[in-house]
Amino acid sequence: MFEKVLIANRGEIAVRIIKACQEMGIKTVAVYSDVDKKAPHVQLADESINLGDPTPIESYLNIPKIIKSAQDVGADAIHPGYGFLAENPDFAQACKSKGIKFIGPSPDVISLMGDKIAAKKTMEQAGVPVIPGYHGAKQDNASLVNEGKKIGFPLLVKAAAGGGGKGMRIVHSEDVLEESIESAKRESKSSFGNDTVFLEKYIDRPRHIEFQILADEHGNTIHLFERECSVQRRHQKIIEETPSPVMTPELREKMGNAAVKASKAAGYYNAGTVEFMVDGDLNFYFMEMNTRLQVEHPITEMTTGIDLAKWQLKIASGMELTLKQEDLIQRGHAIECRIYAEDPSNGFLPSIGTLERVESPTGPNVRNDTGIYAGMEVTPYYDPMLSKLVVSSENRAESINKMIWALSRYVVLGVTTNIPFLQKVLSHKEFKAGNITTHFIDNYFKDWTIAKEGLPIAAIMSLAVYDSMHSRTQETVRYKESDPHSPWKHVGRWRMGVEE
């Protein structure tokens, strides 16, 4: 096992990894930028190294600085966390060439999976279903119509240079294919100056379902079941859960096998995630593979009892997987909510400022992964995720209730958070019914904003009592009598002409 691991990250994931190392008796080294001097990951680690300027490219993305730091302190491995350098093949290669173990897959696999088209080809060859499509160079109408017929309907005509729905057509039948291609091309030409189009099978009612993989460096690969991550806002996952409400044992086995096959085809080792798109008829297609520990890994840990961060360290140090696929079981149901410092009434823009007070909910099966503290400045330099609140329960309905309860007791004062938004989403009847697709937020919460109903009386009373308690001036007593011996002083409140 490693002696000393440098964690090339910040925030909750750095804290998570440091704790895993500590449990295993591994020394830890934190790196930090100037604004993170007092951050929990720095406090927690045995050693810490200042990377200087908070701009990511100067600090957490600076490969030479991080490699040199690891060498200076004699770290024998680097854990990249997620984000920053986690999926950068040059970083993995730089570690390798300096004899420092990169805790993750090989640089070649990171490169392969980073190239979406090459990754798709690899999967197709391995027999893993991919979204049928045509991304070729032949752009004449006859060729495109021919390719379209092969893909089948409904299909999507997409502008290669496209975005925001421009140059995009959903085609439901062959007879309108050619005119749709022509019109998409015209629109694309006028919008982007380029009329190249792609064809892709249109996925109706799409869900984002991913499978967790653990693979050792000796050829053993297992999956740790699925995570349903369909609830996304602008392609950013906000609520994840496991098991998926649509999963059946048969589908789970099929998709799990496909995920294992995909990992093996890529020559993958360490923890990874195979992401699939699942349509309304439960057909699934490979989307991409994330070559790192995912943000939402805790829900898998909560339902399987397996510590993924520790397994990453074990695998990277050369250990063989002792877990067998047939021994793994999922128990109950877990949900994760990502708590962001963002303002739903201001277009979900990041909300920066000082965290004046932070109190996280505690209770049975409530987990809060966080890297924040009271007094911390939320800066515009990094991702505005403050923490991940995770709960698990016997079943989905109970998990949802537990999460709503936990969110209602999560005190974050000083910056605006998405907590009220998360509560609304979890309380939505379609969410409760499990009817979620990647369009869920757009369908039901497109222009959602916090209803501003002013200060409720409970808040006004709290403020008044608080100010009265903390006011320095002595309160004057009402009904103050000038004569201290007046009998009226002792009769209390009284009224005339009222029979008691």
Next chain:
Amino acid sequence: MFINYECENHVYNVSVERRKNHYFITYDNAEYKVKAEETKPGHLKIKLGDRIIKSVITKGKEDKFVFVDGDVFKVKNVELTGAGKTRKKKEEGTLDSPISGKVVNVKVKKGDKVKKGDALMVIEAMKMEYIIRAPYGGKVKKVNFKEKDQIEIEQNTVELTKEEEA
């Protein structure tokens, strides 16, 4: 104590008085009698009849943050004198009675000098007491009601000459 809270560009005029174990809070023509304790720093437990309100309050550099029932409100204590004249006029409180009731106590007489926040008159209705307070410092020009008088909503209680104008 007379306090003005500003939240989302709206000003709330609140008064609070502590008497023995109770706090008497007046807001929007109603007085609430509550028991309250600070269970740990910033954590309040307020008892209003059968209802228990639990809240968390923290002071930031300029604002106060209140957490109650899972919602967060950002509030500023504002002084309504001096700067911000236009708002002051609109929000500075009224000397008109907020309710129909009986005058139970008159605290001032003609010619008295009063400070902002001083109690001028106490009106009782439906077993609740409303305190008319001086919205600004000044001199009492005329007291329109005496004790035990019946007073109707929006009737002027006391005429006050503002200090700077006096």
